[in-house]
Amino acid sequence: MVTHHKIIFGNCMKMEEIQNESIHLIVTSPPYFNAPFDYKNLFDNYDQYLGVLKKVAKEMFRVLQQGRIFVLNIDDMLIDGVKYPIVADAIKIFQNAGFKYRDRIMWKKPDGYLRISRRSGVLLKNPYPMYFYPDNLLESIIIFQKGKFDYRSKSQNIRKSSIIDTKEFQKNGWYKTLWEITNVLPGSLLEKNIAAFPEEIPYRIIKLFSYVGETVLDPFLGSGTTMKVAKKLNRNSIGIEIIRDLEEVIRKKTGFDKENENINLEIINRDKGRFRYVNLEYIKKKGNGKETKQQ
Numbered sequence: 001m002v003t004h005h006k007i008i009f010g011n012c013m014k015m016e017e018i019q020n021e022s023i024h025l026i027v028t029s030p031p032y033f034n035a036p037f038d039y040k041n042l043f044d045n046y047d048q049y050l051g052v053l054k055k056v057a058k059e060m061f062r063v064l065q066q067g068r069i070f071v072l073n074i075d076d077m078l079i080d081g082v083k084y085p086i087v088a089d090a091i092k093i094f095q096n097a098g099f100k101y102r103d104r105i106m107w108k109k110p111d112g113y114l115r116i117s118r119r120s121g122v123l124l125k126n127p128y129p130m131y132f133y134p135d136n137l138l139e140s141i142i143i144f145q146k147g148k149f150d151y152r153s154k155s156q157n158i159r160k161s162s163i164i165d166t167k168e169f170q171k172n173g174w175y176k177t178l179w180e181i182t183n184v185l186p187g188s189l190l191e192k193n194i195a196a197f198p199e200e201i202p203y204r205i206i207k208l209f210s211y212v213g214e215t216v217l218d219p220f221l222g223s224g225t226t227m228k229v230a231k232k233l234n235r236n237s238i239g240i241e242i243i244r245d246l247e248e249v250i251r252k253k254t255g256f257d258k259e260n261e262n263i264n265l266e267i268i269n270r271d272k273g274r275f276r277y278v279n280l281e282y283i284k285k286k287g288n289g290k291e292t293k294q295q
């Protein structure tokens, strides 16, 4: 089946290229507020970060079709000993934008596969009260819905071609609110410096919440994981990414680096205006605190 894919290089706080109610599923993982390794100092303060989520929430609600699902992978962030309640704040923001909060799944990474620090080591060095900091093995996968889905809107043929393998569903524990999935390991070549999620996350979500031939949006595309999986599962996709330099990584990951595939890929470059793309150099400068203000 031929599917179509579009990458918009620009800021997803505006999605002007995407028509109202034209998207069937949104799967995404935004940058975590000033995450020490990936996004240090990217935002001037927490309110600015929440402001970005508010703008994106409004646009997501506009482009998503009635009845359909938006899935957000996000987690609270600990910076300098202070935990920022991103999950709770994001749920409120997306509810205020009009979404119904439908469910929450905890994604559990395997023991020993931690990407960042082993904080519990502090107690091993100082085995006394007050030195306890737990290692974080969990992230949230939050499921929102826009209104009610009309189950009769899909033909028998489309339902059949999108059927979910119930053996896989049961064997791999999709039915639980705890998904045990190995995270992308540090040092993975394509995902270097991108906090990519493992393919298994968009794979389950795309299978569970979209039909073959529909369009999946990831407004924080990163290395292109959602686009790769959507393509493999015969769904169309749109991805928005602010860092222009990621084109090569996305092409490699999605298989669009091969000549014959190119006809199914459209690239839009927003190089002007408030919501234009930026380059890696800009992000690096910002991370070092040498430049101020993200739009």
Ligand SMILES: C[S@@+](CC[C@H](N)C(=O)[O-])C[C@H]1O[C@@H](n2cnc3c(N)ncnc32)[C@H](O)[C@@H]1O
Residues within 6 Å of the ligand: 010, 011, 012, 013, 028, 029, 030, 031, 032, 052, 194, 195, 196, 197, 198, 219, 220, 221, 222, 223, 224, 225, 226, 240, 241, 242, 243
């Ligand atoms: C957590 S990563 C997403 C990783 C992705 N799920 C993957 O598997 O590769 C977030 C991405 O959003 C991009 N980004 C941050 N702010 C953005 C914005 N306002 N508009 C579009 N993309 C943005 C970052 O450059 C980064 O690549």
